[in-house]
Structures are given as C-alpha cells and as structure tokens.
Amino acid sequence: MTLRITENLAIDLATEEWCCVACGHRLAPARANYKTGCLVAEVPLAEAHPPLVQGAAYSFTPDPDFCRLVEFYCPSCATVLENEYLPPGHPLTHDIELDIDALKAKHGGAA
Amino acid sequence: MNAPMTIRYSRDTEVVQRLRPEPPSDREARAMEGLNDLEYEIFTHKLHMIALEGKETTMKLGASTAMRWGDVAFGIYTAQGDLAVCATGIYHHAVLSQLPVKYLVKHLAHDPTVGLKEGDAFFYNDPFYGGVHNADMGLCIPVFSGGELVCFIGAAVHTGECGGSEPGGMVNGAKSRYDEGLMCPPIKIGENFALKEDLLGLLATATRDPRTMVLDIKARLAAARIAERRLHDYLAEIGPDFLVGGLRRILKQTGEAARARIATLNDGIYRQPRFMDTTGPESALLKINLTIEKKGDRIKLILNGSSPMLHDRPVNTYFQGLLGMAMVYVCGWLMPDLPANNGLLEAVDWEFPENSFINPNGDVPVSYAPATMVAFSQGMFMAGAKLAYATDPSRAAGAWYTGFAVTVFGGFNQWGEPMADITPEINATGAGGRPGMDGVDVAGAFFATMSDCGDVETTEAERPFLYTFRNFFDNSYGHGKYRGGSGVGMGIKVHGVPMVALGSMGFGSHFPATLGIFGGRAAPPAFVQTVRGSNLEALMAEGAPLPRTMAELYAGTPEEGQRDYLNLAHAPALFQGGDTFYVPISGGAGYGDVLQRDPEAVARDVAMGRCAASAARDIYAVAINPRTGLADPAETDALRATRRKARLARAKPYDAFVAEWAQQSPPEAVLRYYGPWQDAAA
Known part of the structure; x- marks a missing residue:
C-alpha cells in the first residue's frame, strides 16, 4: 500500500520507502529523512525572486546574508519535492519523521 | 537593566498557565447532567447569535481602525472565566481573552475593596494577561441570575493607540515595557451600569487619541450590555442551570472533538524552524524553532532552540501569545468546524524554553509581539500542512502573508483632532496556495478572517492622507503549482496637514516572511518607499501620468524628491504635507513546484x-x-x-551538498541576537 503523505511525497508501507508522487522513484527508507534521497541545490536568489530595484538597500530579492533558497529534487523526474528558505549554512531540516509502526498499525499492518 | 519578575502585584504567573478550561465545578457538573440534546442545540445557536450581535455592535459603535473593520472577539465566558462562545475571526483572542477574566475571578471578585456585582464592568490591556500587546484592550461584565454569578460577557479588540513612546500602539524603539504606554491589569471601570468618569479620564489621558480610547471602551460596554439583555431574556426561558451547564458542555464537547480530530492525524514529529529578520529597531536574525510531536489524540508544541530573550527590543512575546496564534491555525484551518474556544487546548501540550524571546521574563518590551506571533503561526501552517495532508489534503494550505507591513501614524488630522492608529490594509493580504486552488487575491488577514480593509474614502475622510492608489500588487505572492493570492499595494500622500508622524511595523525585508509549502516559493521580501519633499502635488496639478500601481511605481515614476527605501520595521518619523509613503502588503505562499x-x-x-x-x-x-x-x-x-x-x-547528492553548505554562516552582525549558531537544531 502506498500512502500519500504530502503533495509530492508518498510512502510505500510494504517496502518502507519514501517515493516521489510524480514518477514513483524510490527516494529513501521511510524511517529516514526523505531528503537524503534527493538531489539538492541552492537556487540563486535573484533567479527565484528577481529584484524590482537595482542597487538599493532593499529590492524584493532576499538578502543573502540572511537567507538562501535550497531545493530538493527527485533524482529521476526533477520535481521540486520540497524547499527550504534558511540562513546560509543552517542545518537542513528533518521536517517529517513519521512513526512508521503506528502508520502500519493504522492501516491494518498493511504490506 | 530590567528587574526580574518578582513583584506580586499585577504579575500572576500562575493564572496565565490556566489556558485550558478549568475543571468543572460541582455546580457545572450537576447542571450538565440531563441537558436535553435538542434544547442544547438551540441553546448553542442562540448564544452564538447573541455573541455575533455583540461583535457587530462593537464594530458599529467603535472608533479605532481595528474595531471598525472587524478585529473584534466578542464572547460569553463561564463563571470561572473560560470563553465558551466566541464570535470572531481573530481567533487568538478566543483562547487568550479568558486570562484577564480568570485573573479578576481569582484576585478581585472576592476582594472587599473591589468585589463583583451586577452592573460592574472591568477593563484591561496588560499584555501579560491579554497575551499579545498593549494595543489589545478588553472589557468584560459579570452576568447574574437570582443573585448568582452565571457567566461573563466581554469583548477583546485592538485599539490602535495606547500611549507608548511612539504613536500607533507598537513601539519600535521600546527598551522596556514601560516605554509601551498604558499597561492595565483588570480594573473595575464601571459600577451600577455606569462607567466611572475618573477612570475614563485616566485612560483617555494615557493615550494620544482620547476620543477613540473612550469611544472604543463605550462600544465594548454597550455591546456587552445588549448581549446581557438578550441573555436575561433567554435565561427567563431556560433558567440559570441550563446556561451554566450548557456553557460547560460546549467546552467539554470542544475538547473531546479536538482530541478525536487530532487522533485521525498520523503520529510523528514535524519540524519547522522560522526566521525573523528584525528585532524592531535593527536588522538581525532570530529563530523560532517549532517542533510538533503528534501522538494519539494530542499534539505537543516544543519550542526549544529558539533565540534568547531580548532585554531591550520589542519583538519578545509571551508564550501564551504563541499558543493563541497556534489556535488561529487550528480554528481557521485545521479544525474550522469546531467552536473557537479554549476547549481546543485540551488536545494540546506545550514546552517553551525559559528566558527565550518567545517566553521572556522580567520587564522586557513586547509591543512588536504580533510580528513574532505571526512568524510562529506560519510555522504552524507549514508543519501543519505536512501533518494534515495525508488524512485531509484540504487542510494543507499555504500561509497567508505574515509580514504585517502595517503603517502606524500619529498627529493631528485635517479636522484638528488628535489621532494615532494604524491603517487598515493589514486586512488585505493574499491567501496561500491550496490543494487544487490558487490563494485568494487580497483575501484579508489570516489572524482576523472576519475583518476587512475598509474603503479608501472612509480613511481619507478622517485621516490626513490622500491615497494615490490602492489595488493589487501583482507578483507579490509566492509562485507555485498553485500560486499565493496577490497582496495589495498602496501609496499615500500626507494631505491637509502640515505634518504627521508615519512609521511601519512588520518583518521580512531581508528574509521573506511568507514561505511556500511543498516546494512552492515564498512571497518576496517587502519594504517601504518614501519620498520627502515630493513634487507629486505639482505633478497631479499638471495632470502628469503618475504610477497607479506598485508595479508602475517600480517601473519608473516622474515623482522627484528624497527617495528612501526603508525596512518594514521602522520607527515613526515626521513627514511633511505632500510627502509620500508607498507600502506593499504582500501576497500568500506558493504551493508546489512552479x-x-x-x-x-x-x-x-x-x-x-x-x-x-x-x-x-x-x-x-x-x-x-x-x-x-x-x-x-x-x-x-x-x-x-x-x-x-x-x-x-x-x-548534488544530499551528503555532498551538506558538506559544502555547512561551511557557510551568516555574518556575525546578523547573528548578534540569534543565540548559539553552532547548536542550531536541524
């Protein structure tokens, strides 16, 4: 049984794996951080948020001293599975840590 | 140096812990037994109608921007002070406004110098009990039946001026709570159905806008008295036992329903750090480190690892304020079909680090607390989407704009009257993208969903501003598979007065305030543009083509003068007649891959x-x-x-990316209030 967990992520309860919703690619063990199975990139801020003002203190583009954009891609289909806006170097977040045993029990020990 | 919180008077740290419903009294437990189900349904509907009439009456009679445009929570409390029935879209007050009532039940009701009698009215605005900031003020009255206290009725509303060292209710430069103006624990402001003129005089004198202060107090009281009259009419039909038992049953059912709903969600741990980019007067990083542990029928909010308390900056917030904001998400998005009352907290536990800026001690200022609170609540949206999607995708919505970008002002209006307040566009932000749908353009304020931004002409009629435009700010939302709703942009010209003080409260000029979900993009950072010595009036007289939108403003404008770009958080300063002020109140979060x-x-x-x-x-x-x-x-x-x-x-593969990524850090100046960087929790 495959359970949809987010817009882009599912879990195969039988194999206990995170999967990409778009293409079904197996990302990582369900008990681990799905991000470890992603390809990861920092996206230039001006590319994601183009400035409307040039050379001023503020421009509608995030300030790279405060903020960076990191995207997590499915290695197979390149869908953005999740992203994070973080201060530069801040640890990436293990954002979803499901109780897989409880999930299996909830779905009748589904396999 | 601020003193530690050791003074007994006005600082009751016990009562603020009592956010959940009190244990049922023997009287309540007895009265709950044997309530007829059909009569109970009619009862809940009638009480909601009474509360809704109270909310509408408060809005109709009030004078401040927030009261007139709907930032009102009007409710009926049990005799122990729990808010069982509340008409509001400003849900944090639905769980916070009970604390002042519990304070007065504990400290004043039986005090021989104060006491509690029919015809009394109590006023309060101390944020330690209100949970937010001094500008949020409340009033409640006790309701008696046959000599027995059976409930309270009250209204909590933001009155936009409270006499701090800056106008507009939120003090950018506050160094301690004593810079933030009026700070009133519950006091008896009325007896025998009349307000006490001596106390009204004191409260009016404490602010820059005495007319609004007094009118707002009278609006709350008038609405409460109308609700009291309705309740007495209904009590004549049902009797006090039904009221006491029915109110308690609402709380009990809410708690049971909340736990049942939580039980349907997947057990696990959900993490969402949130970052703010201002302390108020300066740009710096702060962290709110949210972890949600979900197990069985409870969730626990854990905030360990958040930034330390700021001794002399106004972005501190009391822990109860964050819990109030958590309930904004719960009431509006996670469980919108349940009653908005503190029974919801029966499903919630919490753990806040001591002496952090989200659980401060001492006399630290808190007047920018709303910014910190909404930053936190966005974490609830983001972690909540991951919590809820698997069982009910419709509950997984992107956050609405959360950077505030509210313009504060003070001075004299064009009629010569003193005034200080905020502009209403805070109630015109874009909603977040949702499963299968874009966010609504210019939807409102997520924390005040029954409010609106009023019309330009009403604001112009009594404030010394001429709007040069107010409409959609295109591209102000987060892009995504489903984009956020567009925000609003506005330009105002100081008009009809020689000068006025203008400032801005908010965050997200460096680090976006409103982040996407499921790979959606953030709404872009925002900032204020000002032009001093502007030639706009001359250009208008010539009929010159002028910017009619934010997009046109940034594409190029013939307006000349001293042009500045300012942080969304900046203290009010004097602007001359003819100067201009441009503000984006931005859009909602993006949802999914662009x-x-x-x-x-x-x-x-x-x-x-x-x-x-x-x-x-x-x-x-x-x-x-x-x-x-x-x-x-x-x-x-x-x-x-x-x-x-x-x-x-x-x-790159995850490990290779992390190896390079972890070598970076923000500049030291950016981290000076952040707390330990090396121990930053993942």
Whole structure:
C-alpha cells in the first residue's frame, strides 16, 4: 500500500520507502529523512525572486546574508519535492519523521 | 537593566498557565447532567447569535481602525472565566481573552475593596494577561441570575493607540515595557451600569487619541450590555442551570472533538524552524524553532532552540501569545468546524524554553509581539500542512502573508483632532496556495478572517492622507503549482496637514516572511518607499501620468524628491504635507513546484496582470503566444524539460551538498541576537 503523505511525497508501507508522487522513484527508507534521497541545490536568489530595484538597500530579492533558497529534487523526474528558505549554512531540516509502526498499525499492518 | 519578575502585584504567573478550561465545578457538573440534546442545540445557536450581535455592535459603535473593520472577539465566558462562545475571526483572542477574566475571578471578585456585582464592568490591556500587546484592550461584565454569578460577557479588540513612546500602539524603539504606554491589569471601570468618569479620564489621558480610547471602551460596554439583555431574556426561558451547564458542555464537547480530530492525524514529529529578520529597531536574525510531536489524540508544541530573550527590543512575546496564534491555525484551518474556544487546548501540550524571546521574563518590551506571533503561526501552517495532508489534503494550505507591513501614524488630522492608529490594509493580504486552488487575491488577514480593509474614502475622510492608489500588487505572492493570492499595494500622500508622524511595523525585508509549502516559493521580501519633499502635488496639478500601481511605481515614476527605501520595521518619523509613503502588503505562499503549474493558468494571470510576462518565462517556463495570449503547449513542454535537466545538472547528492553548505554562516552582525549558531537544531 502506498500512502500519500504530502503533495509530492508518498510512502510505500510494504517496502518502507519514501517515493516521489510524480514518477514513483524510490527516494529513501521511510524511517529516514526523505531528503537524503534527493538531489539538492541552492537556487540563486535573484533567479527565484528577481529584484524590482537595482542597487538599493532593499529590492524584493532576499538578502543573502540572511537567507538562501535550497531545493530538493527527485533524482529521476526533477520535481521540486520540497524547499527550504534558511540562513546560509543552517542545518537542513528533518521536517517529517513519521512513526512508521503506528502508520502500519493504522492501516491494518498493511504490506 | 530590567528587574526580574518578582513583584506580586499585577504579575500572576500562575493564572496565565490556566489556558485550558478549568475543571468543572460541582455546580457545572450537576447542571450538565440531563441537558436535553435538542434544547442544547438551540441553546448553542442562540448564544452564538447573541455573541455575533455583540461583535457587530462593537464594530458599529467603535472608533479605532481595528474595531471598525472587524478585529473584534466578542464572547460569553463561564463563571470561572473560560470563553465558551466566541464570535470572531481573530481567533487568538478566543483562547487568550479568558486570562484577564480568570485573573479578576481569582484576585478581585472576592476582594472587599473591589468585589463583583451586577452592573460592574472591568477593563484591561496588560499584555501579560491579554497575551499579545498593549494595543489589545478588553472589557468584560459579570452576568447574574437570582443573585448568582452565571457567566461573563466581554469583548477583546485592538485599539490602535495606547500611549507608548511612539504613536500607533507598537513601539519600535521600546527598551522596556514601560516605554509601551498604558499597561492595565483588570480594573473595575464601571459600577451600577455606569462607567466611572475618573477612570475614563485616566485612560483617555494615557493615550494620544482620547476620543477613540473612550469611544472604543463605550462600544465594548454597550455591546456587552445588549448581549446581557438578550441573555436575561433567554435565561427567563431556560433558567440559570441550563446556561451554566450548557456553557460547560460546549467546552467539554470542544475538547473531546479536538482530541478525536487530532487522533485521525498520523503520529510523528514535524519540524519547522522560522526566521525573523528584525528585532524592531535593527536588522538581525532570530529563530523560532517549532517542533510538533503528534501522538494519539494530542499534539505537543516544543519550542526549544529558539533565540534568547531580548532585554531591550520589542519583538519578545509571551508564550501564551504563541499558543493563541497556534489556535488561529487550528480554528481557521485545521479544525474550522469546531467552536473557537479554549476547549481546543485540551488536545494540546506545550514546552517553551525559559528566558527565550518567545517566553521572556522580567520587564522586557513586547509591543512588536504580533510580528513574532505571526512568524510562529506560519510555522504552524507549514508543519501543519505536512501533518494534515495525508488524512485531509484540504487542510494543507499555504500561509497567508505574515509580514504585517502595517503603517502606524500619529498627529493631528485635517479636522484638528488628535489621532494615532494604524491603517487598515493589514486586512488585505493574499491567501496561500491550496490543494487544487490558487490563494485568494487580497483575501484579508489570516489572524482576523472576519475583518476587512475598509474603503479608501472612509480613511481619507478622517485621516490626513490622500491615497494615490490602492489595488493589487501583482507578483507579490509566492509562485507555485498553485500560486499565493496577490497582496495589495498602496501609496499615500500626507494631505491637509502640515505634518504627521508615519512609521511601519512588520518583518521580512531581508528574509521573506511568507514561505511556500511543498516546494512552492515564498512571497518576496517587502519594504517601504518614501519620498520627502515630493513634487507629486505639482505633478497631479499638471495632470502628469503618475504610477497607479506598485508595479508602475517600480517601473519608473516622474515623482522627484528624497527617495528612501526603508525596512518594514521602522520607527515613526515626521513627514511633511505632500510627502509620500508607498507600502506593499504582500501576497500568500506558493504551493508546489512552479513547473507543475497549469500553463493556461499562467497565461490567464499574465492577461489579467497578476503575473509578469518575465515571471511566466523565467519562473514558470511557460511560452505564451504573443498573438493569442495563450500558452504554447509544445514550446512550454520543451522549456520545462530543459529546466528540469538544468535542475539536476546543478544539484548534488544530499551528503555532498551538506558538506559544502555547512561551511557557510551568516555574518556575525546578523547573528548578534540569534543565540548559539553552532547548536542550531536541524
């Protein structure tokens, strides 16, 4: 049984794996951080948020001293599975840590 | 140096812990037994109608911006002080406004110098009990039946001026709570159905806008008295036992329903750090480190690892304020079908670090607490989407704009009256993208969903401003498979007065305030543009073409003068007549991968002006036929295939990325209030 967990992520309860919703690619063990199975990139801020003002203190583009954009891609289909806006170097977040045993029990020990 | 919180008077740290419903009294437990189910349903409906009439009456009679445009929570409390029935879209007050009532039940009701009698009225605005900041003020009255206290009725509303060292209720430069103006624990402001003129005089004198202060107090009281009259009429039918038992049953049912709903969600741990980029007077990083532990029928909010208390900066917030904001998400999005009352907290536990800026001690200032609270609540949206999607995707919504960007002002209006307040556009932000749908354009305020931004003419009629434009700020939202709703942009010219103080409260000029979910993009950072010594009046007289939108403003304007770009958080300063002030109140969070957005939806947005042609090309990789304005499917597919290849070419495996990423850190100046960087929790 495959359970949809987010817009882009599912879990195969039988194999206990995170999967990409778009293409079904197996990302990582369900008990681990799905991000470890992603390809990861920092996206230039001006590319994601183009400035409307040039050379001023503020421009509608995030300030790279405060903020960076990191995207997590499915290695197979390149869908953005999740992203994070973080201060530069801040640890990436293990954002979803499901109780897989409880999930299996909830779905009748589904396999 | 601020003193530690050791003074007994006015600082009751026990009562603020009592956010959940009190244990039922013997009287309540007895009265709950044997309530007829049908009569109970009629009872809950009638009480909601009484509360709703109270809310509407408060709005109709009030004078402040927030009261008139709907930032009102009007409710009926049990005799122990729990808020069982509340008419509001400003849900944090639905769980916070009980604390002052519990304070007066504990400290004043049986005090021989104060006491509690029919015809009394109590006023309060101390944020330690209100949970937010001094500008949020409340009033309640006790209701008696046959000599027995059976409930309280009250209203909590933001009155936009409270006499701090800066106008407008939120003090950017506050060094301690004594800079933040009026700070009133519950006091008896009325007896024998009349307000006490001596105390009204004191409260009016404590602010820059005495007329609004007094009118707002009278509005709360008048609405409460009307509700009291309705309740007495109904009590004559049902008797006090039904009221006492029914109110308690509402709380009990709410708690049971909340736990049952929580039990349907997947057990696990959900993490969402949130970052703020201002302390108020200066730019610096702060962290709110949210972890949600969900197990069985309870969730626990854990905030360990958040930034330390700021001794002399106003972005501190009391822990109860964050719990109030957690309930904004719960009431509005996670469980919108349940009553908005503190029974919801029966399903919630919490753990806050001592002496952090989200659980401070001592006399630290808190008047920018709303900014910190909404930053936290966005974490609830983001972690909540991951918590809720698996069992009910419709509950997984992107956050509405959370950077505030509220203009504060003070001075004299064009009629010579003193005034200080905020402008209402805070109630016109964009909503977040949702499963299957874009966010609503200019939807409102997520924390005040029954409010609106009023009309320009009403504001112009009594404030010394001329709006040069107020309409959609295109591209102000987060892009995504489902984009955020557009925010609003406005330009105002100081008009009809020689000068007025103008400032701004908010965050997100460096680090976006409103982040996407499921790969959606953030709404862009925002800031204020000002032009001093502007020639705008002369240009208007000439009939010169002037910017009519934020997009046109930034595309180029003939307006000349001293142009400055300012942080959303900046202290009020004097502006002369004719000077201009431009503010974006931005859009909602993006939802999902931009390359999954329906190309036709992008083309429609371009045609309507919601999306720039450059964003269609560069963000969404959509080719639009210049002749038809329609998306070109084949060319779009090709563009997107190329873009996906480029993503993978730029990306690295997780471990390799982390090895390089972890070598970076923000500059020291940016981290000076942050707390330990090396121990930053993942």
